[in-house]
Amino acid sequence: MNDKNVCYTLNSIYLYLTDRCNLRCRHCWIEPLYYEGREDNGDEFDIRFLKKAIEDAKEIGLNRVKLTGGEPFLRKDIIDIIGYLHAQNITVDIETNGTLIDKDIIEVLKANGVNQVSVSLDSMTSEQHETFRGVKGCYHDAVKGLSLLAESGINTQLIMTLYKENISEIERLVDLSSRMGVNSIKINPVMPTGRGKRFFEKEENVEFNDLIKIDRWIEEELVSKYKIDIHFDIPVGLKSLKCIKTRQLFECNIFNIIGILSDGTISLCGIGQTETDLNMGNIAVDDIREVWANNPILQKLRVDIPRNLEGICGRCIFKFRCRGACRACAYGLTGSLNSPFFVCHEAYEKGLFLESRMIN
């Protein structure tokens, strides 16, 4: 809940370790540079600045860091960074395409108590996965990485990006994950930001009615059929009542998160890569505590969300909980952090948003 008297703690940092990636994913909202080697181009932040930012952030609540990218394992000093965070008692989660994971890396992750590793896999068919991810051979490497992680006992998550053509892959990937011993699967519909815009222009995204059908099918059939945790990422206001009652849903804790981009830029999250208006400083020169306390973007966000959310998000009875789903996506589409989330807006425009969940 927002209030000027509330003290906001910075619990989590999304750390974009590099803007390079060894894949060319068709939907990526960060739009990293394609690059296979591990040498950076000289503009990635120095670990010394990161250490200072982490130490400062710990004073205002930091206890968790998510390492992402680009592909985080392209970063030369990722092992040092993981080791440092572990020594600081920070919970570390990693998002990766899985292609660079080998036995040596697994040992490092285990030795440093990494909390969770999420690997992207979108299809059981190598051709479909590789067409989507833009690089030949990446399917085999991703499955191998996923398998090594699951076997190691590290908490492993499969992340599937959903679009029209791979809907039929959902159960196949749930089944594979279940058999491999993966702990959870998260299914994210493509978003219309970054390269994802083209999916919407070509109408390759999953339509609203199908999103709801898939959600109900997952909740009514797959969840009981498979032991693995399955999360389908649509806003809480669109979920079934049974799901809201009984399941833990993913919700963005936007009041407790900040992003650090690969060049050290402090931003709302990864959106700062493309929406530079949301950048708030740089860890090389700015004190993250000062940014967190006084940056006008964050201050406005704390006042506006959820009370000044616009459109259907402002009328939704879940607005205090959902906070307008992904605010970065809303900004990317409209230039406003208060605008409605596009999926709920579409539902409302089509008369499909449940009346029972709207404030008159």
Place this chain on the structure above:
Amino acid sequence: MEEYLKNIERLSRNTDCIFREEEDGAFLFDPETGNLKFINNMGVNIYQLCDGKMTVRDIISLVSENYQDISSKQIEDDVKVFLRSLIEMEFLRREETQHE
């Protein structure tokens, strides 16, 4: 310890809050505080009985009629816990108590 909710008390629904029924229950939502609670069908019945006229005892009696296989003490405890949670979230308001 003093009892939180007395049998003679009367409760009324906070009309500033939003009550929305769905197939298997309903949501209560306070647009001012953001408080949100899901209640099942039995909870809906109890909530709707809180009209400012019925006493807590009346409500417990009506609920007991539908659950004769459950002890009246158990029902009283469960109903009072439920009502307390709605009072604390300000979905229900206590009326001025008149002594019997």
